[in-house]
Amino acid sequence: MGVTIHDVARAAGVSVASASRALSGRRKVTPEIAERVARAAAELGYQPNAVAKALRDQTTGTIGMVVPGIGNPFFTTIVEAVERELQNSGTDLLLCASQYSPQVEARRLETLLARRVDGLIISPCDIEASVPAVLDAARRVPLVQVDRYIEGGGADWVGVDDEAGLALAVEHVIAGGARSVVFAGSRLESSSARLRLSGYERTAARAGVEVLPPLLGAFTLEWGVEAGRRLLDAGRLPDAVVCANDEIAVGLVRSLRFGGARVPEDVAVVGFDDVGHATMCDPPLSTVRQPVEEMASEAVRLLGQVKAGDPRPAQRIAIAPRLVVRQTSRPVAAGTAEEEQRGEAG
Amino acid sequence: MGVTIHDVARAAGVSVASASRALSGRRKVTPEIAERVARAAAELGYQPNAVAKALRDQTTGTIGMVVPGIGNPFFTTIVEAVERELQNSGTDLLLCASQYSPQVEARRLETLLARRVDGLIISPCDIEASVPAVLDAARRVPLVQVDRYIEGGGADWVGVDDEAGLALAVEHVIAGGARSVVFAGSRLESSSARLRLSGYERTAARAGVEVLPPLLGAFTLEWGVEAGRRLLDAGRLPDAVVCANDEIAVGLVRSLRFGGARVPEDVAVVGFDDVGHATMCDPPLSTVRQPVEEMASEAVRLLGQVKAGDPRPAQRIAIAPRLVVRQTSRPVAAGTAEEEQRGEAG
DNA sequence: ATCGATTGGGTAATCGATTACCCGAGTTTC
DNA sequence: GAAACTCGGGTAATCGATTACCCAATCGAT
Numbered sequence: 116m117g118v119t120i121h122d123v124a125r126a127a128g129v130s131v132a133s134a135s136r137a138l139s140g141r142r143k144v145t146p147e148i149a150e151r152v153a154r155a156a157a158e159l160g161y162q163p164n165a166v167a168k169a170l171r172d173q174t175t176g177t178i179g180m181v182v183p184g185i186g187n188p189f190f191t192t193i194v195e196a197v198e199r200e201l202q203n204s205g206t207d208l209l210l211c212a213s214q215y216s217p218q219v220e221a222r223r224l225e226t227l228l229a230r231r232v233d234g235l236i237i238s239p240c241d242i243e244a245s246v247p248a249v250l251d252a253a254r255r256v257p258l259v260q261v262d263r264y265i266e267g268g269g270a271d272w273v274g275v276d277d278e279a280g281l282a283l284a285v286e287h288v289i290a291g292g293a294r295s296v297v298f299a300g301s302r303l304e305s306s307s308a309r310l311r312l313s314g315y316e317r318t319a320a321r322a323g324v325e326v327l328p329p330l331l332g333a334f335t336l337e338w339g340v341e342a343g344r345r346l347l348d349a350g351r352l353p354d355a356v357v358c359a360n361d362e363i364a365v366g367l368v369r370s371l372r373f374g375g376a377r378v379p380e381d382v383a384v385v386g387f388d389d390v391g392h393a394t395m396c397d398p399p400l401s402t403v404r405q406p407v408e409e410m411a412s413e414a415v416r417l418l419g420q421v422k423a424g425d426p427r428p429a430q431r432i433a434i435a436p437r438l439v440v441r442q443t444s445r446p447v448a449a450g451t452a453e454e455e456q457r458g459e460a461g
Numbered sequence: 462m463g464v465t466i467h468d469v470a471r472a473a474g475v476s477v478a479s480a481s482r483a484l485s486g487r488r489k490v491t492p493e494i495a496e497r498v499a500r501a502a503a504e505l506g507y508q509p510n511a512v513a514k515a516l517r518d519q520t521t522g523t524i525g526m527v528v529p530g531i532g533n534p535f536f537t538t539i540v541e542a543v544e545r546e547l548q549n550s551g552t553d554l555l556l557c558a559s560q561y562s563p564q565v566e567a568r569r570l571e572t573l574l575a576r577r578v579d580g581l582i583i584s585p586c587d588i589e590a591s592v593p594a595v596l597d598a599a600r601r602v603p604l605v606q607v608d609r610y611i612e613g614g615g616a617d618w619v620g621v622d623d624e625a626g627l628a629l630a631v632e633h634v635i636a637g638g639a640r641s642v643v644f645a646g647s648r649l650e651s652s653s654a655r656l657r658l659s660g661y662e663r664t665a666a667r668a669g670v671e672v673l674p675p676l677l678g679a680f681t682l683e684w685g686v687e688a689g690r691r692l693l694d695a696g697r698l699p700d701a702v703v704c705a706n707d708e709i710a711v712g713l714v715r716s717l718r719f720g721g722a723r724v725p726e727d728v729a730v731v732g733f734d735d736v737g738h739a740t741m742c743d744p745p746l747s748t749v750r751q752p753v754e755e756m757a758s759e760a761v762r763l764l765g766q767v768k769a770g771d772p773r774p775a776q777r778i779a780i781a782p783r784l785v786v787r788q789t790s791r792p793v794a795a796g797t798a799e800e801e802q803r804g805e806a807g
Numbered sequence: 808a809t810c811g812a813t814t815g816g817g818t819a820a821t822c823g824a825t826t827a828c829c830c831g832a833g834t835t836t837c
Numbered sequence: 838g839a840a841a842c843t844c845g846g847g848t849a850a851t852c853g854a855t856t857a858c859c860c861a862a863t864c865g866a867t
Binding site: 465466467477478481482485487488509510512513514515516517518 | 852853854855856
């Protein structure tokens with residue numbers, strides 16, 4: 116460690132200013148000096164100290180990203196997409212998981228700000244408890260929310276149109292003949308959880324099918340299993356279950372089939388997200404696809420425009436999802452919904 | 462942005478030295494000054510600039526972690542475990558994915574070093590192409606490899622005993638009656654891929670069953686599906702397939718069942734890792750469990766001891782894996798192998 | 808009363824890279 | 838031929854926090 120630009124300058128027999136200029140090319144130097152500096156830098160294996168540069172430039176070339184958890188394939192997919200998006204822009208990503216805890220989330224934001232990230236992308240874990248920390252952060256650096264958001268509208272957001280997504284799912288199962296539709300979702304701690312529930316409720320009401328009490332737990336496979344068990348215990352199964360994400364749906368399918376129900380013959384199941392292992396489920400899962408790449412590139416683009424504490428009204432960009440029909444729901448007449456045959460083993 | 466310790470000092474009517482001392486408590490100040498400084502800091506919302514501190518202290522309080530990809534649940538599990546391990550040590554994790562590309566990996570190491578991380582934890586993506594960048598990094602900061610490692614022995618490593626793991630798997634299916642055992646793994650680009658194959662070969666040979674040509678592809682579900690298809694196409698199925706990881710195993714099971722084979726009756730399947738969705742597979746997957754938490758805490762512990770470019774011989778810590786028998790293999794007499802019933806839906 | 812020791816505060820150097828500013832040499836222009 | 842410019846190099850300030858070093862005041866001991 117520790118070959119500095121002073122060492123390079125000395126080795127090349129020039130001043131640090133010349134060395135810096137030769138290396139950065141931000142001001143002309145004679146070819147002779149350029150050459151000597153380049154050689155000296157190469158010989159010494161000089162690598163600029165990004166910490167010093169960051170201090171001087173007041174910019175770190177990093178952006179922070181905080182998601183509830185990287186165990187959830189939906190978030191890892193977003194993270195990967197954001198990373199790809201940042202790939203060649205020279206900015207690095209500092210990734211943090213809040214572990215679904217507003218306290219941890221606040222701490223992580225704190226240290227990211229202390230490290231002077233140039234911007235933040237966050238999916239706030241709790242729609243209420245996350246508010247102060249997120250708004251505070253938004254006041255200090257450009258911040259964009261992705262997927263989940265907090266209410267109170269201080270910060271930009273990009274995500275899928277959750278209500279529209281649930282509408283697609285509900286309309287699809289109704290078109291397939293379902294007369295009773297249950298919603299299996301998560302406790303209403305996030306915007307996604309709330310909007311997906313309300314999307315279900317509205318669409319069901321509009322379509323004239325009964326709005327049944329929702330099953331609310333967590334966005335996990337385990338909760339899906341449990342939800343399926345409850346449906347089985349209740350005696351009469353609904354014609355269809357629409358789920359707030361794929362993990363719940365996969366657990367639900369397993370649980371229902373374990374209990375002897377046939378999917379989709381006895382009960383249709385539709386998930387949400389279409390990332391990770393939706394195709395790996397048996398049978399492959401019908402689901403609502405989130406346009407993750409688009410969300411990521413939109414988020415990065417937006418981040419470039421946002422200024423910290425900008426009084427401009429916060430933007431909300433809701434991207435339309437699309438339905439992917441596989442085998443846990445009855446296909447409907449061609450043209451009504453998109454058909455997909457990905458995911459089967461053969 | 463931008464309330465500095467100078468602002469705090471001015472507001473409190475003291476020198477920056479006193480302000481710093483009052484805030485850090487590293488030298489005594491009068492209670493009166495401590496009080497004034499604390500109040501001024503609180504009122505101004507002072508937050509120390511970690512960049513400046515890092516430059517001055519020559520230590521950033523961060524460690525970098527580079528894994529091949531966060532789409533693979535095995536790596537996300539390790540990352541989470543490392544994060545948990547670091548939780549209260551005041552060090553943050555800078556996470557990077559190399560996307561299974563040695564070039565990307567080298568670039569990521571480069572920028573982590575430029576950012577002066579205090580240490581590195583890496584799972585090198587390629588056993589040969591990763592060598593120069595990893596050894597170079599190890600010369601400059603403490604570095605510990607986890608799971609995958611490079612040959613040439615310059616850096617410490619902690620991981621599972623891959624050969625022993627495969628031995629467990631192979632012995633288990635043989636004890637269950639298998640006479641023909643095929644290995645489905647990955648191209649030999651990583652230490653894990655190589656050791657798991659050789660573990661299979663040795664154990665099969667020792668047990669006197671024929672060592673069959675391995676199916677080598679990638680550590681993915683897709684490759685598992687393809688491998689299953691090839692076995693089906695070949696006409697006669699082996700009694701058992703041991704896989705290099707769970708993703709391959711899950712794909713393989715789906716593929717075989719789709720082709721009409723019964724698992725485990727016609728062919729037993731055993732995976733490797735036991736993270737993520739091994740229990741979600743239908744039927745639940747028998748597998749070899751990697752002690753991820755232990756690996757993570759060992760890696761962090763080791764990192765604390767390693768010095769950059771330490772001439773001390775590199776340590777290799779291989780932790781013993783254990784077999785988890787679920788339902789894709791025939792159980793054997795109690796006591797020979799551990800039984801588990803986790804993962805069924807009911 | 809005087810001399811050391813102790814206490815606690817302030818000044819300025821430091822970390823490494825960038826760049827504002829200055830200066831001298833060479834060119835151009837009238 | 839001198840003023841005005843250009844070009845390219847060097848010196849030192851700067852970013853913000855920490856701390857080596859210095860100094861004044863106070864205390865205790867002789």
